[in-house]
Every structure is written in structure tokens, then in C-alpha cells.
Amino acid sequence: MSVDHRKLGRELDLFDSDPLIGAGLPFWLPGGAAARHEIESYLYELERRAGYRHVNSPALGKRRMFELSGHWDKFGDDMFPPMRVGDDDLVLRPSLCPHHALIFKSRGRSYRELPLRIAELGPMYRAERSGVLGGLSRVRSIMLNDAHIFCAEEQAGDEVAGVLRLMREAHAAIGLGPVSYQLSLRGPGRRYGGDEADWSRAEALLRAALKEAGVAYVDAPGEAAFYGPKIDLQVADPAGREWSLATVQVDHHQPRQFELEYANADGGRSRPVMVHRSLAGSMERLFGHLIEVHGGAFPVWYAPVQLAVLPVGAEQDAAAGDFARDALAAGLRVEVSHDGSVGARIREAAGRKVPYVAVIGAREAPSARVALRLRDGRQLDPMPQAEAIALISAVASAHSPELLPA
Incomplete structure (x- = not known):
């Protein structure tokens, strides 16, 4: 039976x-905000170690x-719609790029x-x-894990390969677990930015990285971004429906539009390639998926x-505190x-x-000492409190899907 994140999340x-x-x-309650903060912090540190500079x-x-x-x-x-402020038309952005x-x-x-990695x-x-809105999967306010890599043309292949490795980690x-990888390409009947040579180079680069x-x-004609082809990592919900979670894209169009340049090794000027990437998509869509995949039983971390x-009993309140x-x-x-019997409190925690x-x-x-009960029903022998804290901390710090250290 499939899990509906809208019901379970509430x-x-x-x-x-x-x-x-x-x-x-939607607004995030303390429990959801705590879980989200942990993933945001993990992604921030993962990116920092990979050479990204946050802005x-x-x-x-x-x-x-x-x-x-x-x-x-x-x-x-x-x-x-634009908001008129003085002489300016200000717009809420649909993208960070x-x-x-x-x-x-x-x-x-x-x-x-170069490469300059901005996250x-x-x-x-x-x-x-209104008709397409639902839970966390389709929302109007989105918090996106996003980054853009500005690099020389000859560096772009290595950067895309590095993004794919970072995604897997x-x-x-x-x-x-990604179900499939999709190479999203141009399709008929749609307008795209850039020229044929740029698109051909970008598509060849992504194929080589894959x-x-x-x-x-699989090739997916018509699914490219308007500024360039992309690799989309597809995941499946418990009902078997696939959708894109993470993406890496190659863009020659926006660097040209914004006249981006850098001083090259020969003393001249060159235009960078812009690699767009998101390791986990938006926090809203990510958690809509995680709630359903894990049935709300998130990994310890x-x-x-x-x-x-x-x-x-009340006699143990001080020790518990x-x-x-x-x-x-x-x-x-x-x-x-x-409050309540021990059995009722155990069931409530479960x-x-x-x-x-x-x-x-x-x-x-x-x-x-404490007697630990695990979420999966296992019970451990009473152990020193410090040992129990060390056990839980070890599982959390390892980002393990298990409840006991390996």
C-alpha cells in the first residue's frame, strides 16, 4: 500500500x-524543520569539501x-506578476541562475x-x-539546493563527472536510489537558446560523462532546459511513479546573454561554460519523496x-532529566x-x-543505566547511559540507514 506524504507528514x-x-x-513544523536542517547542513558541508563557495x-x-x-x-x-517599485518592475525569481x-x-x-563553483x-x-498544487510536491514557494559552475570549455566534462559522483554520495x-538516468535533449516544436554548435558540444559532453x-x-527528446541539455536523475515513489530529483545541465546561452568573460592564459578574453546542478532538488519535493520512501521513519541522522x-515513575524523573x-x-x-503508562508512551514514540x-x-x-528499545522492535540489554549516547551518536555521524553501528 502506497504512502501519501500529505497525510503522513501532517x-x-x-x-x-x-x-x-x-x-x-506549506509551513514547516519543528520536527520537519529539524529534519530539513540536518539535510541542508549535510549538503552544505558536502559542497564545501568539494570546492564550492556559498553565496x-x-x-x-x-x-x-x-x-x-x-x-x-x-x-x-x-x-x-511584476511589482512596480519606483521606476523598476521587480519580479519574484523562478530560478537562481x-x-x-x-x-x-x-x-x-x-x-x-576556474572552475568557480558557486552554491x-x-x-x-x-x-x-491551484489545480496542480499538492502537499510538498507542487508548491509556489521553493527552497532549492542549487549551484552553478563557471569553467572553461575543456573543464566542463570533468566538472559534470564530478557532479555525478557527488550526487551518488x-x-x-x-x-x-536513482531508478534511471535521463539525457534530456531538444525536441521539435519548442524554442531553445544558443546555436547548433553549442548544443552539439553540450550533448556530446553529457554523453561522455554518462x-x-x-x-x-535513456534519451528524452523535448525535455531539455531552454538554454541547454541536461542529465536528470529519476527516482520512483512507492506507487512506481518516476520523476526528476537531481539534475546537471550545460549552458552556453546565459554566459552569452550576460556577456560573461574571463582573462584566458593567452592574455585574451574567453567566455565560460555555465554548468547548472542540483544534488537534491528543492527541499519541498525532496521531503515529499523521503516521507513516502521511508514511511516517515527517517534514518537516525x-x-x-x-x-x-x-x-x-516520578522517582526516575531526575535520572531521566x-x-x-x-x-x-x-x-x-x-x-x-x-504522561501515561510506559506501554502507552512506547507506542506513542513508535x-x-x-x-x-x-x-x-x-x-x-x-x-x-538505560534500557534501549529500537524502532524496529528490538530491545537491548541495559547499558551505561554514556554508552547509549555513544551508540546513537555513532549511527548518526555515519549517516547510516541502520539502527546499530556496523
Whole structure:
């Protein structure tokens, strides 16, 4: 039976919505925000170690910027109307790439700086029609894991290959498995930016990167971005429906439109290639998928609450509080539950998909020990509290899908 993230996400207090905020504008509750923060932090650090430099850019831009980039012509009907402010028409952005192109252009660049990898977790907006909105999968306010690599033509192949490797690492940690790779190409009846030579080089480059990665793929005519071909990683929901989660794209069009240049090794000027990539797509669509794939039982490292502490009686409240403070100090997300019978509290924690429940009774409290119950029903022998904290911390820090250390 398939899982509906809209229902389960609300039952688990991950996200919700309100008519006064508006359709397609969900808000994240503390549990969902905690899980999302862990994944955002992981992606940030993964990118940092891979040589990306993080930036922040505004969610607004002049209409003229999006006319230059081509977004206004291509996506104008799906963008929010311009806001007249003084002499400017300001638009909520549907994409981050024009801002990143202008960050590259903000000062002189040399070939010695390339490849320049710019990353941002940034907001963008789409004026989606009411009929297609649903849960986290189709929304109007989107937080995108995005990056753009500015490089020389001869560097682009290695950069795309590096992105594919980074995607595989990220997806393994998050608990995702791509179903297929799709090479999205031009198709008849649509307008695209750039010239034939640029498109041919970009398509050949992406095919070579897929061959080097050793993965099978299918051609998808008509699915290219308007500025260039792309590789889309397809994932499947529990019902078997496929959709794109991550992407890497090669773009010659926007560097030309924004007149991007760098000083080359011969003392002349050259135009960079712009490689667009997202390791995990938007946080909204990603979590809509993760809720369904994991049935709300997230891996330990991004579970909203990692540890529930249950004192058997009031006499164990002090011991439970001390243990919870130590676990919190060790970086774990922990809650103490007092109300109801121990059995009812264990069932409540199981319903919330909490990975670990620590029961502290009359036998455990005097010796500073806890009895751990795992989300999958296993029970461990009572152990010292420090050992329990170390066990959970080891599983979390390893980004393991298991509940016990390897």
C-alpha cells in the first residue's frame, strides 16, 4: 500500500498549511524543520569539501534580468506578476541562475579562478495553478539546493563527472536510489537558446560523462532546459511513479546573454561554460519523496527526534532529566515523556517513528543505566547511559540507514 506524504507528514507534525497563508505555501513544523536542517547542513558541508563557495542572493530581480536570461519568454506565464517599485518592475525569481551569472560578473575573473563553483540554498517562486498544487510536491514557494559552475570549455566534462559522483554520495547518505538516468535533449516544436554548435558540444559532453560514470540512460527528446541539455536523475515513489530529483545541465546561452568573460592564459578574453546542478532538488519535493520512501521513519541522522526518554515513575524523573541533558549536549535531538503508562508512551514514540526509546526504571536509575528499545522492535540489554549516547551518536555521524553501528 502506497504512502501519501500529505497525510503522513501532517500526522507526524512535519509540515502543515493554512488558508490564510495560501495554497501551495506549506509551513514547516519543528520536527520537519529539524529534519530539513540536518539535510541542508549535510549538503552544505558536502559542497564545501568539494570546492564550492556559498553565496546568498535576493529572491527578487528586475524584469529586465529575466528577459536577458530567457526566463521571461519561457516561463513568463508561470511567474508572479511584476511589482512596480519606483521606476523598476521587480519580479519574484523562478530560478537562481541569473543571479549567479551576475555574481560571476561582479568583478574581473581569470582562468586561474576556474572552475568557480558557486552554491546556494535559495528561495524561488512559481505561480503554479491551484489545480496542480499538492502537499510538498507542487508548491509556489521553493527552497532549492542549487549551484552553478563557471569553467572553461575543456573543464566542463570533468566538472559534470564530478557532479555525478557527488550526487551518488549525497543520495546514498540521504537514503535515495536513482531508478534511471535521463539525457534530456531538444525536441521539435519548442524554442531553445544558443546555436547548433553549442548544443552539439553540450550533448556530446553529457554523453561522455554518462559513459565515464558507467550508468545506463535513456534519451528524452523535448525535455531539455531552454538554454541547454541536461542529465536528470529519476527516482520512483512507492506507487512506481518516476520523476526528476537531481539534475546537471550545460549552458552556453546565459554566459552569452550576460556577456560573461574571463582573462584566458593567452592574455585574451574567453567566455565560460555555465554548468547548472542540483544534488537534491528543492527541499519541498525532496521531503515529499523521503516521507513516502521511508514511511516517515527517517534514518537516525535526520530523524526529527532521535531519542525519547521514558522514566517509569516520578522517582526516575531526575535520572531521566540528567540523561536527556547529556544526550542533548552530545548533539542529539531528545525528548522526555512523562504522561501515561510506559506501554502507552512506547507506542506513542513508535507511532512518531522515533528511532530509540530509553526506559529508565528503578533498576536502571541508581546505576546510571538505560534500557534501549529500537524502532524496529528490538530491545537491548541495559547499558551505561554514556554508552547509549555513544551508540546513537555513532549511527548518526555515519549517516547510516541502520539502527546499530556496523
